[in-house]
Amino acid sequence: MSKLAINGGPKAVQSDPGDIFKWPIITKEAEDAALEVLRAGKMSGTDVTMKFEKEYAEWHNMKYALGFNTGTASLHSAMWACGVGIGDEIIGPSLTYWASVLPALNLGATVIFADVEPNTLCIDPKDIEHRITEHTKAIVAVHHHGYPCDMDSIMQIAKKHNIKVIEDASHAHGGLYKGKLVGTIGDVGCFSVMSGKPLATGEAGILVTNDREIYERCVAFGHYERTGETRYAEIEGEIITDPQLKEFAGLPLGGFKYRMHQLSSAVGRVQLKCYKERLEEIQKAMNYFWDLLEGTKGLRAHRPPKGSKSTMGGWFNPKGLYVPEELGNLPVEKFCEAVRAEGVITTPGTTFPLHLHPLFHKADIYHHGKPTVIANTDRDVRQGKGSLPVTESMSAYVYSIPWFKHYRPKIIEEHASAFKKVAENIDELLNS
Ligand SMILES: *Cc1c(COP(=O)(O)O)cnc(C)c1O
Numbered sequence: 001m002s003k004l005a006i007n008g009g010p011k012a013v014q015s016d017p018g019d020i021f022k023w024p025i026i027t028k029e030a031e032d033a034a035l036e037v038l039r040a041g042k043m044s045g046t047d048v049t050m051k052f053e054k055e056y057a058e059w060h061n062m063k064y065a066l067g068f069n070t071g072t073a074s075l076h077s078a079m080w081a082c083g084v085g086i087g088d089e090i091i092g093p094s095l096t097y098w099a100s101v102l103p104a105l106n107l108g109a110t111v112i113f114a115d116v117e118p119n120t121l122c123i124d125p126k127d128i129e130h131r132i133t134e135h136t137k138a139i140v141a142v143h144h145h146g147y148p149c150d151m152d153s154i155m156q157i158a159k160k161h162n163i164k165v166i167e168d169a170s171h172a173h174g175g176l177y178k179g180k181l182v183g184t185i186g187d188v189g190c191f192s193v194m195s196g197k198p199l200a201t202g203e204a205g206i207l208v209t210n211d212r213e214i215y216e217r218c219v220a221f222g223h224y225e226r227t228g229e230t231r232y233a234e235i236e237g238e239i240i241t242d243p244q245l246k247e248f249a250g251l252p253l254g255g256f257k258y259r260m261h262q263l264s265s266a267v268g269r270v271q272l273k274c275y276k277e278r279l280e281e282i283q284k285a286m287n288y289f290w291d292l293l294e295g296t297k298g299l300r301a302h303r304p305p306k307g308s309k310s311t312m313g314g315w316f317n318p319k320g321l322y323v324p325e326e327l328g329n330l331p332v333e334k335f336c337e338a339v340r341a342e343g344v345i346t347t348p349g350t351t352f353p354l355h356l357h358p359l360f361h362k363a364d365i366y367h368h369g370k371p372t373v374i375a376n377t378d379r380d381v382r383q384g385k386g387s388l389p390v391t392e393s394m395s396a397y398v399y400s401i402p403w404f405k406h407y408r409p410k411i412i413e414e415h416a417s418a419f420k421k422v423a424e425n426i427d428e429l430l431n432s
Contacts, residue, residue, distance in 0.1 A: 003425050006341035012418035013343030013411075020285075020406050024200030024271070025278065033266040042262050046226065049265040053206070055272055060184050062208040064215040066223070067260035067268075071170050071192025071205030073222060075140075076103035078188045078207055080254060081217035082138045082164035084109045087376040090166075091131050092140035093123040094355040094383075094391045099192070100142045100168045101354065105365065109137070110373050110381055113355040115388045118397065119321065121145060121302065121350070124390070125153035132161050135377070141186060142168040145319050146198075146312035147302060148177035151185045158186075166190060173199040174279045175313020182313060188214050193268060198282075198314020199275055201268030204260045213242065220245045222258030227251075278405070279314060285404035285412055286315045292416035298327035298335075298423045302398075319350070320401045320419070327423060328430045335422060336399050338429055342418035344402060349395035355383040356392070 003009045037043060049067045057065035068074040084090055086108035092101040094113040101111045115127040121144045128139060139158055141149040149167075158165045165186030169175070173191060175182045183189025188209040193201040209215050219226050220242075227249040245253075252258075290301035300321035304310035312318070322332045332348040339346050354360060360373050361382050368375035373382055385392065402415050422429070 002428055004338055004341070004422060004428050005343070006338045007428055011341070011343040012421050013414045015411050015414055017411055018408075020404055020408055020411055021402065023403075023405055024195050025274070025405070026267075027270065027274070030267050030270040033270050034263050037262045037266045044259075045262055046259060048262045048269070049260045052260075052265040052268045052272070055269060056206055057208060059272065060181050060189070060208045062184055062189075063210045063212070065206055065208045066215065066218050067265055068205035068207070068222070068258045069260055069264075070099075070203060070258075071190060071194065071197075072099035072103065073256065073258040074190040074192075074205035074207040074218075075099055075166065075168060076106065076256070077218040077221045077254070077258060078166050078190050078214070079104055079109070079138060080107055080221050081214040082166060082187060084137045087135060088137045089133060089135045089377075089381070090138045090140055091123075091128055091136060093142055093144070094353040094388055095121060095350055095394060096142045096144060096168070096354070097170070097351070098354060099170075100140050102359075105372050108376050110377055111354075111360065112136070112381055113383055113388060113391075115390045116144070116394065117150075118390050118394065119300075119302075120147045120149070121319065121394065121398070122147055122149040123154070125150050125157060128154070129157050129161075132157075132163070136161065136163050138164040138166050140166045140168055142170075143172035143175060143177075143182050143313065145302065145317055146172045146175055146315045148172065148175055148182050148304065148310050148313075151177050151180075151182075155185065164188070169313070170197055170205075171316035172313035173197070174275065176309060176311045179309040183208055184210075187211055188218075193264070198279070198316050199268070199271055201271055202261065202264035204264035204268065206260075206268075216242060216245055220248070220252070221254040222252050222256040224250060224252040224257070225259070281407050282315055282405055283311060285407040286312065286318060288407065288409065289401065289404065289412050289416050292413060293419055296420050296423050298323050298426070299419060315403060318401050318403050319398050322397045322399055324396065327426045330426055330429055332396055332399055334429060338422045339399075339418050342421060344415050344418045345400075346402070346419075347400045348398070350398045353388065353391050355388060356385060
């Protein structure tokens with residue numbers, strides 16, 4: 001008699017999951033906050049956004065926070081604020097959402113991809129330094145699926161070479177690296193807060209920094225209505241320090257309008273208030289799931305070691321690590337198929353590596369008469385197949401796991417048991 005559901009056995013998941021996966025959670029208070037903005041006709045103002053910024057900065061214990069209409073806009077601005085321009089290079093991971101690196105092309109710079117660490121899925125500090133050139137202006141550290149990057153090593157490299165670090169914490173709001181909130185360690189921390197992300201406000205982004213110059217430059221790039229001296233003065237009684245920003249105040253230097261929609265900032269303020277509690281419950285639920293699977297052959301948790309004072313933050317689209325050698329070399333696709341039959345939603349693999357996408361090889365976006373990625377460099381920096389071996393192989397070693405938003409032991413146990421059952425009865429799949 002077969003045990004696995006894919007072969008006709010009973011499913012591991014029997015209970016209705018209810019709203020355990022539902023996200024974002026929108027309360028009456030959030031609805032009222034949005035309605036208040038609508039009724040007051042303040043959708044395009046900045047008063048609510050400034051309150052949200054203040055609260056966000058306070059949560060991170062940072063001097064400045066700046067809201068954006070998207071996380072992409074915050075990264076674009078942060079890159080420019082860090083001095084990324086024509087002929088420059090940024091170093092980032094290839095295994096990420098495109099917005100972590102792609103805006104660099106718009107600034108006339110190019111992207112040099114570094115490999116990732118197989119256990120963290122984050123940029124590998126050991127693969128960064130040899131890629132640094134006189135043109136390198138910034139490293140983008142993405143806390144991928146919530147896992148905090150090895151920031152000590154990254155900061156050390158950046159300091160040594162006098163380059164900036166931009167953290168992309170869009171997957172990891174509230175996550176800790178050695179006890180410090182992610183986003184507060186680099187020169188600037190960017191967050192998407194669109195509705196799929198752990199902190200979900202609608203469609204928006206926000207950044208935090210302690211660097212006055214970076215803050216001012218981010219304002220100047222895409223927040224024309226906040227570049228007047230008085231607006232800066234409102235923040236903390238200082239005036240614009242950069243003479244260029246002063247001279248061109250009133251118009252956005254980037255030519256972009258990046259301010260946050262106040263429906264998002266109003267909802268964001270309510271979400272922020274609830275977030276710590278929700279985050280704690282997500283942490284508890286996700287850690288329980290992995291605790292149940294500890295020791296299961298072939299399966300490894302994607303989370304920092306216990307006792308490390310590092311956490312996964314919001315666990316955005318969480319992943320598990322797969323060790324096929326321990327499971328008779330069963331391909332992860334086959335493994336996931338069997339787990340799905342048990343009543344769990346799981347998909348094999350990771351996102352498509354950016355460095356292999358044709359955009360980073362052929363696209364002439366700005367009519368340079370050559371591919372944009374090499375438009376302003378005198379060496380061919382394009383990275384083909386085989387250039388990032390770990391990144392390119394990761395899809396065989398990764399699968400998605402359920403993203404629990406509530407700690408409901410029975411449902412979590414059933415889901416964990418589905419993974420365990422397939423791993424422990426792998427012979428049924430290998431022999432079929
Ligand atoms: C979502 C996301 C972004 C972009 O944010 P938007 O708000 O969608 O523009 C950037 N980086 C990462 C890692 C993301 O997941």
